[in-house]
Amino acid sequence: MPGSAEDTIVGADIVAAIKASGIAHVVALPDIVTSDCVLWPIARDPSLCLVRVCKEDEGVSICAGLDYTGVRSLLLMQHTGFLDSINAIRAIAVEYELGLCMIVGLQGMEPDREPPQSDKYGVRIVEPLLDVMNIDHDRLTVRGDEARIAPAFERAHALRRPFVFLVTRTPR
Amino acid sequence: MMLRDECLKILARHHTGEIVVAVYQAAFEWRAIKPDSLIYLGVGAMGQASSHALGLALGRPDKRVIVLDGDGSLLMNLGSLVTIAEVAPRNLIHFVCENDTYEVNGGHPIPGAGRISFAGFARAAGYRSVHEFGDLNAFSQRIGAVLKEEGPVFVVLKVVPGELYPQDFSAVHSAELRRAFREALAKS
Secondary structure, eight states: OOOOGGGBOOHHHHHHHHHHTTOOEEEEOOOTTTIIIIIHHHHHOTTSEEEEOSSHHHHHHHHHHHHHTTOOEEEEEEHHHHHHTHHHIIIIIIITTOOOEEEEEOTTOOTTSOGGGOSOHHHHTHHHHHHHTTOEEEEEOBTTGGGGHHHHHHHHHHHTOOEEEEEOSOOO | OEEHHHHHHHHHHHOOSOEEEEOHHHHHHHHHHSOOTTEEOOOOSTTOHHHHHHHHHHHOTTSOEEEEEEHHHHHTTTHHHHHHHHHOOTTEEEEEEEOSEEGGGTSEEOTTTTTOOHHHHHHHHTOSEEEEEOOHHHHHHHHHHHHTSOSSEEEEEEEEOOSOOOOOHHHHTOHHHHHHHHHHHHHO
């Protein structure tokens, strides 16, 4: 079971971990889970370049272009946008071997449950879809989880494989 | 109307080391007309060329980036016009070969063929400058100056197919060519 509400992951810690990963460009569409405590702080942070996109598959491609120039980036989105972008992720990140780093908010996820136990069909299918696509993934739920961000993204770049962190609870 | 390959031959004469992001038939023809290691082919279809180009333009502000888009392709990613205009990369030049068809997928007409205005879309989105060419002489006379404009620049080419070029899909999906592009860009 997830930890208590007091243990909930902190948005500032996620942002710090993103920056510690060498990421300076964040490509995003607002996600209600990460909006207040991750995306707004990123938008206000002068050390980060935020690219606001109209649709998430644009973000997959912008991150790809950046990667070819040697610039690390992050795609931040809601799980609905991830579902909508599956073909772009399939082609550009998986088949074309790109270390695409993604943080995805599970909108509607019940805070006291695990994703497979969610009542929401759209939430329940995300991890199985990632498994079918052979995309590595992990969860960001409680304090301390952010420590896994930098190593996972480093590995994604080294192996040229996409990686997804699923935010399962609205960060504090 | 202009023959697309004739347009690309003129563009090739003005090409001075810019990154070229090309889709479908324009990609096949550009590779034949101007073989170059700085051609980016791995756009993954579904209209994503302009978004890849935006990433390249952001990551390498010292390099000019040319997109050779298709009209059917751009219709799948029209929002990218707004995103690009918002970011406003000075080094991005976005060409659209408008032939009113999904040429590579059987020649079916695009929705709105002959009625919609890609130049109008780009103007409304906020591109810094927008041009439209349907005459080869005019294109030939003005393209040199257009390529020097501050981006984002949008150029509509009203074209029909010209000479037949082989459709080398293996090149579009080639891991070796993607690696070669990455290496060439790092050295340029």
